[in-house]
Amino acid sequence: MARPTPVAVRLRGVRATYGPTTALREVDADIPAHRVTAVVGPNGSGKSTLLGVIAGVHTPASGTVERAHVERPALVVQRSAVPDTLPITVRDTVTMGRWVHRGLRPRLSAADRAITEECMRHLGITGLASRPLGSLSGGQRQRALLAQGLAQRSDLLLLDEPAAGLDADARTAITALLAEVSASGVTVVHATHDTDAASHADHRIHVEHGVCTV
Numbered sequence: 001m002a003r004p005t006p007v008a009v010r011l012r013g014v015r016a017t018y019g020p021t022t023a024l025r026e027v028d029a030d031i032p033a034h035r036v037t038a039v040v041g042p043n044g045s046g047k048s049t050l051l052g053v054i055a056g057v058h059t060p061a062s063g064t065v066e067r068a069h070v071e072r073p074a075l076v077v078q079r080s081a082v083p084d085t086l087p088i089t090v091r092d093t094v095t096m097g098r099w100v101h102r103g104l105r106p107r108l109s110a111a112d113r114a115i116t117e118e119c120m121r122h123l124g125i126t127g128l129a130s131r132p133l134g135s136l137s138g139g140q141r142q143r144a145l146l147a148q149g150l151a152q153r154s155d156l157l158l159l160d161e162p163a164a165g166l167d168a169d170a171r172t173a174i175t176a177l178l179a180e181v182s183a184s185g186v187t188v189v190h191a192t193h194d195t196d197a198a199s200h201a202d203h204r205i206h207v208e209h210g211v212c213t214v
């Protein structure tokens with residue numbers, strides 16, 4: 001008999017607010033470990049808030065979030081959340097993914113640098129490494145942020161619309177990348193408007209007016 005998939009994150013009765021605005025209402029959801037979960041729903045339905053709650057950066061007003069993961073979740077934000085004027089290169093951006101592992105060391109190790117280069121290669125942005133982040137196209141910037149998320153090497157990878165603004169080939173590549181990452185033992189959760197990407201996920205959560213259904 002097949003064993004049930006272990007639960008990576010369990011949310012019970014979660015309500016999340018921004019001041020007087022309620023963004024999530026009484027959410028009960030289980031995120032399966034080592035699988036790709038797609039969070040789908042219209043604009044403003046609560047997808048980013050749900051990712052923030054799972055990541056632990058948005059504290060729920062009520063309810064509980066239990067994480068089976070030992071590592072700090074890696075959250076890849078929407079590229080529009082990064083100001084154009086931020087004076088950093090692509091390599092700096094990806095390197096920042098290693099900061100959480102640096103601890104008290106003043107510098108990054110050779111291993112940190114190797115992981116940074118490998119993640120840039122994986123996303124096909126090695127040739128852009130020295131370019132300022134703000135000088136890139138939207139799709140290139142999105143890939144730099146994704147590489148930063150991968151560089152964190154967390155066992156829980158959360159992505160807010162990783163394929164937004166990408167062309168069809170790049171979207172297909174991202175879908176394949178997420179499947180590959182989850183097959184290596186990482187739990188992946190991504191918010192998406194892309195019905196094709198959602199259909200390729202192992203599990204889906206629909207959000208509508210802050211209410212989640214599976």
Ligand SMILES: Nc1ncnc2c1ncn2[C@@H]1O[C@H](COP(=O)(O)OP(=O)(O)OP(=O)(O)O)[C@@H](O)[C@H]1O
Nearest residue numbers: 018021022023041042043044045046047048049050
């Ligand atoms: N910083 C904020 N302050 C106040 N209200 C917010 C804030 N962020 C989100 N909201 C509100 O919370 C609700 C859920 O927003 P959220 O960003 O989670 O939706 P979303 O599904 O990710 O939207 P989109 O698809 O447009 O990215 C919306 O009503 C939104 O206006």
